[in-house]
Amino acid sequence: MGRATSVAIADGVMTLTLARPDKLNAYNPEMQAEMIAAFDRADADDDVRAVIVTGEGRAFCAGADLSGGAATFDYGGDSEWRSEAVPRNADGGVDFSSPSVRDGGGTLALRIFRAKKPVIGAINGVAVGVGVTMTLPMDVRLASETARFGFVFARRGIVPEAASSWFLPRIVGIANALDLCFSGRIIGAQEAQGLGLVRSVHAPDDLLPAAREVARSYVEATAPVSIAMTRAMLWRMLGAAHPMEAHRLDSRAIWTRGASGDAREGVESFLEKRDAAFPDRVSRDLPHFSPWMDDPDWS
Incomplete structure (x- = not known):
């Protein structure tokens, strides 16, 4: 068990839980590393046939951890996401081909995209920013009645990340994708279902059982x-x-x-x-x- 996530395996299903409930499961480098490690583990373990991702407490993931203040997204400055000196080309410009400038949410999204087992999102509460974009490469999303979704990037002075400019229009259509990102508005579970962002909406206590039933239907009689x-x-x-x-x-x-x-x-x-x-x-x-x-x- 990591400090930002927890993992449980039962009946061929790995349940990966975002486990920073006091921070509304806000996304940070530790959570990213632990989630990627969990998907590596799932792919390598033939006893794991599917993965469910959910959140502990009242949130799924409230987006990036903003405790670093105004520098949170300044990856070339004092952000906690900065891992090394800014890579430079010979002319002094930023070397955007360097792995060190990669978007952290995109690194996770591409790892989920490469997963070899079905991935089911059980969205138990608020999912905004990277908290919603990380779910887009999952194969199906189920939502609690208490779930809320928001592509709030323009309201934070940034842009959609986690490869969501590729995933989101393919899920909800380009017009809906633009509307969600332009407005940055928060939508409820029922509207998300109407847009095709989530497959079904469930009472809070029924969400994980419903996700497990979906997982069972994918793996019990298939190769x-x-x-x-x-x-x-x-x-x-x-x-x-x-x-x-x-x-x-x-x-x-x-x-x-x-x-x-x-x-x-x-x-x-x-x-x-x-x-x-x-x-x-x-x-x-x-x-x-x-x-x-x-x-x-x-x-």
Whole structure:
């Protein structure tokens, strides 16, 4: 257990809880590192089939920790996010290709994007700023009736982060994305559901049970390697320029999966009218015939 998060694993589901309730689970470098480590652990553990992310207390995540005051977002100045001297080009300008200038929320969002297991957000309370953008690369979001959402960046003099300019329009459409970001207004759970930002709204005590039921429906009768590949394929094809890109990827994936022990077991179990026991494991059997499973270079 870390100091900013907690992790519990039961029945094949990892529950990752943001655990700074006295700070409304505000996001800081420690939380970022612990969350990334939890996703690394989930991907490496074949007994973990899905991940639920939720918050402790009355908030999910109230955004970036602003206790550093006016310098909070000055990553070239005194912000706690600054890890080293500002990288400079030969002409003295900032070297924006350096990993040290990366947005911390984006580092987490891209790690969630690369996850090999389904990721379910159980939004138990306020989720603003990075508290909402970190949920966008999750596969499905459920909300408590007490949840509130806000893309408040323009009200803080900054801009949307965590790669949300890519994720948010794909989830709610460009007009709704612009409205949410231009206004910075806070919306309730029901409006968020109407926009497609969340799948369903639940009484507070019913939220985690509902999230666990969603997780169960994803993993109880499915092949883990197929789920990992499907997740990667669908997310990455959102940016494809032509359906031929999807056809190429589908063809490679079907060819590879069709010869697997999972495919044989899937067909035989269906014909024999029994539960499948899929033999392949994410940790050892994911194919790497295409860059879609690799980490992108920072540039």
